[in-house]
Amino acid sequence: MLSTICKPKTKFTFFNHSRFFSGIKTDDLDYSHRYLPQTGKSRREMLKEIGLDNIKDLFSDIPKKVLIDKFDKFDHDKMTEEEVFNTVNNILNKNLDITNFPFFLGGGVYKHNIPSTVDYLTQRGEFLTAYTPYQPEVSQGTLTAIFEFQTQVARITGMQVSNASMYDGSTALGEAVLMACRSTRRKKVIVGGGVHPQYIQVIDSVTKFSKKVECEYMPVDPNGVEIEKLIQSVDKTTACVVVQNPTFFGHIHDLERLAAACHKHKALLVVGFTEALSLGAVKSMGEMGADIAAGDGQSLGIPMSFGGPHLGLFATSKKLMRTMPGRLVGETKDMDGKRAFVLTLGAREQHIRRDKATSNICTSSGICAIAFTIHLASLGETGFKELALLNHNKACKLAEKIVNEIPNIKLINDRFFNEFTLKLPYGYSSEQITKKLLKEGVVAGLPLGKLYKGKLDDHLLVACTETNSEEDMDKYVSVLKKALK
Template identity: 50%
Template sequence: MRYLPLTPSDRDAMLATIGVASIDELFVDVPEAARLSGPIAGLPDHASEIAVERHMTALARKNIAAGDGPFFLGCGAYRHHVPASVDHLIQRGEYLTAYTPYQPEIAQGTLQMLFEFQTQVARLLGTDVANASMYDGSTACWEAIGMARRITRRGKAILSSGLHPHYVSVARTMAKYTGDVLETGTPELVPDTDYHALAEAIDADTSCVVVQYPDILGRIGDLKPLAEACHAKKALLIVVVTEPVALGALKSPGEMDADIVVGEGQSLGVGLQFGGPYVGLFGCKEKYVRQMPGRLCGETVDADGRRGFVLTLSTREQHIRREKATSNICTNSGLCALAFSIHMTLLGEKGLRDLARVNHGAAAAAAERLQMVPGVTLVNTSFFNEFTLELSQEARPVVRQLAENGILAGVSLGRLYPGEGSLANGLVVAVTETTTAGDVDALAGALEEVLK
């Protein structure tokens, strides 16, 4: 029996109040190509439960899972080994929720976990403080841009051409409603980052410069001169890290004087999961803490002097007057943050450094092997566990052909930047501790055949 709490007249009255003629008008911001005009094709209109299960299972079998064969996908979502103890611990009854409690002081275990998570993230990013997580890396990136506007009272953000295009897209979507001006471009298949050009573009209207570290092509640059250029013009430097394992080997952005550092925490404790849910990381200098979105858990003592944890700072619209809120983020990715924190705890500092060393060593060996293939050129002179190859032909058809043979060869830049012909031959390849020498040989052999 369907539950219909509203009558047609109720709906008409509600639509009239908000000034639209139909419910369809509420979805005009969704691209028309993404809207359904009828039932989903391929699904039966009516079937028994067991028939539906069989049908959905058959559809699922068409996917190639990350562990089914050689896997080189990256570009912001990475396959790492997650210890079995992570999944076991996050399913304990006292943890199995995605939300921060609304009566926080009675949930000391959750608050302590978030406090430890914040400590780990702040140390990883090299920032003074970190919050209790965001939804994901892309929304954290936008929140940082909004935070920079509040701090500087300026409305122009300069986005590096090396920033992930999906992050740029999220920022553009949000900027439509805030009036922020976003300046960006597309990367070139060259070994150098665009930091010098970014520094020259800073002017009196610039609130922030946003760079990715390592960037979308896997390139690594020195952030210190760019930070100095930003601060000379009273702008902020925002650094985006999509692969937190890299910070086990690289100098942290905070050490190079970045003002706000955000990132995607998926690599630690969280599986690929078809793109989500993930966990956004957010840290900044202490002097900006009151403009930080989300929430902050703190340590204190109770009336008897015993250690305790509290929700110290919460600047979302549900806790303070809406016009004073720094963000409409209404929760944190609590369960994913817990998984991240457990994985980090199991690794420890030495373990993270060892994991980073293994990742970089495997990637360096893979890059050396792949650039020996005729028709393949390595673009990078610096990288962590992800690098870009320039093929002698368009990369998208190559990727599709290799996928048909069970090899997920990487992410073609033509897919990320459609219409940018100069990037069509680019292929971004990610190599982690889960990649074997046999996987690399399989990819190299397949590329030799396809590129003949």
């Protein structure tokens, strides 16, 4: 009996691809027998389309000193399962958890406190494991939650109707452009230079092969002075004007005059946003006359999680409701006359419309939408506004400290919410400065030269939220002053 209990640990053996494909050029293999959909040929075609030579080029942004090209430490034939886990954990332990540092990084993903209520409720089985609510009679809980979500999004954006969510802010804005062209039957789309550059990339991706959309991209606008140019650019051929508020650089605009110019020529105004919390303090899109509001809801209920998953928010007017992408939960009555909820107006390609569908986004970020709803409901209307003002006040305090205590640094924003842009003194690179501050234990912000290659190398985007203490701000100013000497 003792000999049975004391048997050696089970060996953990890796499948050695080099042995299996010995003497075969793997790039030319048909991978279908391995349950992978792409062949070597299709992989090469995709790489060629995006201008890359091989798969490794996809990871070129990762510094070579931290990129694990191959696992030399694994002895495939001799390691036990425990030894494999220990080896992997030793590699993972080299990662630095910068979220514990004073954290001032934004640019579309924001660090906010998430109440424990959110995690507790979203972990319930009826939410976490529920799939698409095609059968309303067994999905009333999920449908009710999504209906509440739609109501919240419509209220904070000042619009009349919202859908059940999109994938993230960038895809929501891309769908808004397509919807505007469908609704107006026009091609010309004017995209402002204050829109998040990655959102612009998505707009370009979803429209560049369409014969029904022609995008005109305004120059990058770090100083927030393009509204007049946008007003002048609208004409009777314009389908929509796309702007962001607050802009990627943090500027806040009153868009009423731009909305009036669009409507004068029967064009639509599309307003994007990356920080949903700003809607607790900044004038809503609906109040300013926007026709479509599209952005990201990550800042409420959703952790940063290395950049995803996120939550796309999409709202519009009743007039445009039937051209809205995604899905919509509506209220009705059942056979007994009781209040009930169903999916409605779902003219998606998987239902009835096929190639004439309003969208090929055929699902929603359901669990993220529920997390958003729980967080916003726990705040309430008063708490939402108070949290927004707390963020704004902290950002103002940090900006004031920086400008007053560090010479030759310029704040380019007249008005902002919780994110602003600094122009560093002549000769300093924001990427170099952020690296210096990281060594001092501070995440300083987003160096804009990384997103605008060859431009704005001396610009730094800084976000300050309720998570930043007075001590965090003091340390930031102290180490930034030291780095700029």
